[in-house]
Amino acid sequence: MIVNVAMLTLTNQIRLVSEPMTNEAPDGTGRGGATSRREQLLSAAAELFARYGFHGVGIDDIGAAVGISGPALYRHFRGKDAMLGEMLTGISERLLHGGRARTVNTPDPITALEALVAWHVEFALTNSALITVHLRDLDSLAEPDRHRVRELQRGYVEVWVETLLQCRPDLSEHTARASAHAVLGLINSTPHSARLDPTRMSELLHRMAMNALLVERREGDEADGA
Amino acid sequence: MIVNVAMLTLTNQIRLVSEPMTNEAPDGTGRGGATSRREQLLSAAAELFARYGFHGVGIDDIGAAVGISGPALYRHFRGKDAMLGEMLTGISERLLHGGRARTVNTPDPITALEALVAWHVEFALTNSALITVHLRDLDSLAEPDRHRVRELQRGYVEVWVETLLQCRPDLSEHTARASAHAVLGLINSTPHSARLDPTRMSELLHRMAMNALLVERREGDEADGA
DNA sequence: CAATATAGTTAATGATCGTTAACGTAGCGA
């Protein structure tokens, strides 16, 4: 339904002729250095989910994207839902831990905020498919995973809110949270954007984000209390 | 699959008991003043598509959301695809025409940019479901509609780029386009955001957007030429 | 009042899709 039929059959042909039959890590858990089948599948699925949405991608499409066909996927994942779950919890954990790591032991709040912005910009530019899926298909997740992802997301936003409040004591917590969401939206727009080269794009997003966050506001912002 | 079963059956009951059987506009094209069935269906579908994605919503879910059941939808639309098509072309046209209308006959470029920001902020706050669908399900569109929507989107971004370039002659066109996308991402983040009350939210987004756009840059931005 | 258009209903159909079953094979350790 998605890729052309030529590619479906061709990849199979190619696999039989030229592929050295996965000589990387012996175990299926992907502990080895080279990219295991699991990682190949997750990466391909992320790309497909980003473009067509979770429900718009079939198991056969995912398999075909890495040169295997259809149900072979069940040798590596418990199912299609499990792939999405692993994908989203993975990205959420990486974001949260990266954000935390970059804000502790900083000399002053502004430096911490700069580090946070730099971290998210770098992540979004490097993993744009994951960013798209994480914005798009969270509600396609089954309950145990969805709750976990939401908690991780909340924690990540909390890192932003705390850092921002230290830079801007004039803001209410509500306003700081809304500002954080807005700037994350700005940075996460990269997948849809006409991109410059990575260096310029990174600089541009960084500067826009900092200036959006550090605007001086006039009187009466935190009047709404709780 | 989406709404609970109780609601599905209950709405049917309620319809039989209390609904005055659509006494608004006589024609099905929705020319009348009150909301016609078509508009009810479009609105409900937008909400559902926004939350679950186009492929995640069934025809029965859409019908149930307005108190009719399943295939009754085909009395108003040629199919599910046609609903999405109408939804996305509609929103894209409204955005483009609104943007154009607000930038002609402005005294100076900065005022035009303010008007553009105000327009998009107002639109995004008022139609957050449509914004989400339009970011999310464009690729679920069949070919004639998709092309049209993309052209309208491109035109809208072009309005932003032209206005921004008048305010910021120091920017290259590439940089202006990337900036426009980024600010649209900032404003479009509203659906995912912990919202303040509309007035404060609107002010916050407006101020953040203007400051993101009107940052003074240091030397050497437009050096990349074409 | 008959006729017709409008807007519903339920049942059936056909395609798609996730998942499982049954089976094959290459590599490897005892």
Next chain:
DNA sequence: TCGCTACGTTAACGATCATTAACTATATTG
């Protein structure tokens, strides 16, 4: 060499879902 495991394959199953068919009721109109 004998099995065991990892990793594929294709075929079948069952559910879901968009769409169509067949039918009903209400309201307007000549």
